[in-house]
Amino acid sequence: MSDIPKDLRYSPSHEWVRDEGNGVVTLGITDHAQESLGDLVFVELPEVGQSLAVGDEMGVVESVKAASDLFSPISGEVLEVNETLGDTPEAVNSDPYGDGWIAKVKLSIPTELDDLLDADAYTAVAEEEED
Amino acid sequence: MVIFEHSRAGRRSGAHRFDGLDAVGDLPPELLREAEPELPRVSELEAVRHYTRLSQKNFAIDTHFYPLGSCTMKYNPRACNTLAGLPGIVDRHPLAPDSHSQGFLRSMFDLQEMLKSVTGMKEVSLTPMAGAQGEFTGMAMIRAYHVARGDHERTEVLVPDAAHGTNPATAVMCGFKVKEIPTDEVGDVDIDKLKAAVGPHTAGIMLTNPSTLGVFERHIEAIAGIVHEAGGLLYYDGANLNAILGRTRPGDMGFDVVHMNLHKTFSTPHGGGGPGAGPVGVGERLRPFLPVPMVTEEDGEYRWLTERDRPQSIGRLSAFMGNAGILMRAYIYALLLGREGMERVAMFATLNAAYLATRLREEGFELAYPDRRPTHEFIITLRREAKQLGVTAMDFAKRLLDYGHHAPTTYFPLLVPECLLIEPTETESREVLDEFVAAMAAIRKESETRADYVRGAPYTTPVRRLDDVRAARHLDLRWRPAEEAPAPAPEVGEARQA
Numbered sequence: 001m002s003d004i005p006k007d008l009r010y011s012p013s014h015e016w017v018r019d020e021g022n023g024v025v026t027l028g029i030t031d032h033a034q035e036s037l038g039d040l041v042f043v044e045l046p047e048v049g050q051s052l053a054v055g056d057e058m059g060v061v062e063s064v065k066a067a068s069d070l071f072s073p074i075s076g077e078v079l080e081v082n083e084t085l086g087d088t089p090e091a092v093n094s095d096p097y098g099d100g101w102i103a104k105v106k107l108s109i110p111t112e113l114d115d116l117l118d119a120d121a122y123t124a125v126a127e128e129e130e131d
Numbered sequence: 132m133v134i135f136e137h138s139r140a141g142r143r144s145g146a147h148r149f150d151g152l153d154a155v156g157d158l159p160p161e162l163l164r165e166a167e168p169e170l171p172r173v174s175e176l177e178a179v180r181h182y183t184r185l186s187q188k189n190f191a192i193d194t195h196f197y198p199l200g201s202c203t204m205k206y207n208p209r210a211c212n213t214l215a216g217l218p219g220i221v222d223r224h225p226l227a228p229d230s231h232s233q234g235f236l237r238s239m240f241d242l243q244e245m246l247k248s249v250t251g252m253k254e255v256s257l258t259p260m261a262g263a264q265g266e267f268t269g270m271a272m273i274r275a276y277h278v279a280r281g282d283h284e285r286t287e288v289l290v291p292d293a294a295h296g297t298n299p300a301t302a303v304m305c306g307f308k309v310k311e312i313p314t315d316e317v318g319d320v321d322i323d324k325l326k327a328a329v330g331p332h333t334a335g336i337m338l339t340n341p342s343t344l345g346v347f348e349r350h351i352e353a354i355a356g357i358v359h360e361a362g363g364l365l366y367y368d369g370a371n372l373n374a375i376l377g378r379t380r381p382g383d384m385g386f387d388v389v390h391m392n393l394h395k396t397f398s399t400p401h402g403g404g405g406p407g408a409g410p411v412g413v414g415e416r417l418r419p420f421l422p423v424p425m426v427t428e429e430d431g432e433y434r435w436l437t438e439r440d441r442p443q444s445i446g447r448l449s450a451f452m453g454n455a456g457i458l459m460r461a462y463i464y465a466l467l468l469g470r471e472g473m474e475r476v477a478m479f480a481t482l483n484a485a486y487l488a489t490r491l492r493e494e495g496f497e498l499a500y501p502d503r504r505p506t507h508e509f510i511i512t513l514r515r516e517a518k519q520l521g522v523t524a525m526d527f528a529k530r531l532l533d534y535g536h537h538a539p540t541t542y543f544p545l546l547v548p549e550c551l552l553i554e555p556t557e558t559e560s561r562e563v564l565d566e567f568v569a570a571m572a573a574i575r576k577e578s579e580t581r582a583d584y585v586r587g588a589p590y591t592t593p594v595r596r597l598d599d600v601r602a603a604r605h606l607d608l609r610w611r612p613a614e615e616a617p618a619p620a621p622e623v624g625e626a627r628q629a
Contacts, residue, residue, distance in 0.1 A: 036548075039600040041600060041603035041604050042603070064599045064600055064603055065542045066542060066545055089604070090604075
């Protein structure tokens with residue numbers, strides 16, 4: 001079973017969100033997502049300053065098996081992106097919730113965090129896919 | 132090894148010298164090169180051995196079963212190649228006047244007519260030079276149609292998630308926004324989701340039928356009704372035309388534009404990047420927009436149709452009219468088959484797929500859509516094998532090479548986990564299909580007792596398992612002489628250390 005930390009929020013499209021306080025969140029893709037994609041060879045990051053709405057395409061993760069769009073789990077403005085993934089996309093595989101983070105976003109609608117899944121609800125989503 | 136590595140100063144090959152060519156004498160001296168060009172210096176025997184060895188490394192339809200799903204790797208009859216190489220065809224200059232090109236023009240006119248008839252469309256243009264260009268042409272015409280009507284609001288193209296993988300890219304290339312339509316659990320387009328998605332912004336839908344799931348879209352008439360009613364047009368991706376050739380026609384299903392991959396369905400050599408041929412056929416609404424040139428016939432004379440005849444044409448896609456040599460091969464193939472032969476193509480392509488699917492199921496493999504009849508191809512999922520034995524679809528694919536079969540398409544379509552997409556084509560015998568089933572069963576047996584061994588395959592090929600991750604992360608496509616080469620690249624090409 002993949003790792004699904006209790007303190008994070010999740011989207012059904014396999015992104016995680018960490019509330020950093022001050023209306024800022026860090027986001028990335030889940031351990032389950034990196035496991036299904038396999039070894040990543042390329043990550044296309046969103047642009048700093050880009051404004052996002054829920055469900056917007058915000059980048060692409062590409063493995064030797066497949067390319068998959070990243071969908072924004074929240075609305076807001078991109079403050080910072082993880083440039084190191086350009087050279088080391090494998091960080092998403094080895095440490096999806098740490099060094100493999102993708103972007104930091106300033107929330108425009110903070111209450112959207114409550115609409116995201118908690119760890120238990122996301123576990124159910126991931127388990128259903130693994131059957 | 133590349134041929135430059137055989138090069139030694141002073142060696143030459145008499146067989147590869149050009150005689151009778153005069154040097155161009157009137158070039159300004161400042162444009163003449165001073166150093167000799169870097170060409171390999173090898174003897175005739177070295178050149179012959181080098182290229183013969185390379186050809187022996189081919190894993191090709193001429194040497195092996197090649198069930199690469201979605202690619203239609205069928206046998207290319209030698210007659211097509213021989214006849215397309217007749218001097219009257221290859222020596223014709225593309226700028227020769229129509230009066231000197233009547234034979235060639237007539238062949239192309241007849242090919243247009245045959246493709247019209249077999250797809251049920253009103254008119255065909257042969258000029259697109261590949262499948263991707265055919266797709267581009269189709270969507271560019273749909274765009275031109277809406278613009279010509281002053282209907283500038285139609286900016287969205289619907290693409291079912293079982294469509295051919297290139298479709299969304301084509302729609303974006305033509306300036307549209309893509310809206311994905313989900314597939315229901317038995318592999319048909321979700322009609323309710325389609326109804327909810329159409330509207331005044333719908334430019335059209337791109338559909339592959341049979342879809343990449345290897346099943347025939349049973350609701351196609353309903354889909355055509357819904358999209359047309361909303362004011363959109365229907366684009367047929369011809370990727371899987373082999374399954375229906377001569378049996379049913381996109382024109383009868385309600386499609387407005389069709390592209391055909393002649394290099395697949397009409398059996399011209401393909402793989403390795405072409406050349407291809409992607410003609411388009413259209414219904415009445417899109418006729419004015421077809422790309423030129425096309426061939427027309429008036430009182431027994433054949434001539435080119437150009438922009439003068441078709442002022443609303445989307446224009447030209449190449450300097451002349453597509454890959455003429457490939458079009459000739461397809462024309463000869465169609466003549467060899469005849470109308471009835473075309474129908475046999477689809478019947479045997481689907482029979483072979485159905486036989487192979489049934490035999491694999493009897494051996495205990497899981498079909499992705501067990502309740503549906505396969506068309507010309509079908510999907511098995513190895514998720515059980517991956518979970519229980521730790522041997523993936525990729526491991527099966529690699530091990531098949533050791534058994535003398537090209538691997539099926541792996542991990543596509545994305546909708547099915549651990550999948551192999553298998554397309555035997557109509558040109559294989561039952562014995563070959565049985566050998567393939569036996570190989571699959573043997574690999575599973577090996578996986579139960581020696582999983583590590585299967586995970587290390589292949590063992591009998593000139594190159595062992597590639598480290599595809601490292602190859603993708605450190606892409607290096609250029610050969611350099613040893614003294615110029617950078618530090619040795621990581622050992623891409625050697626067996627992965629498990």
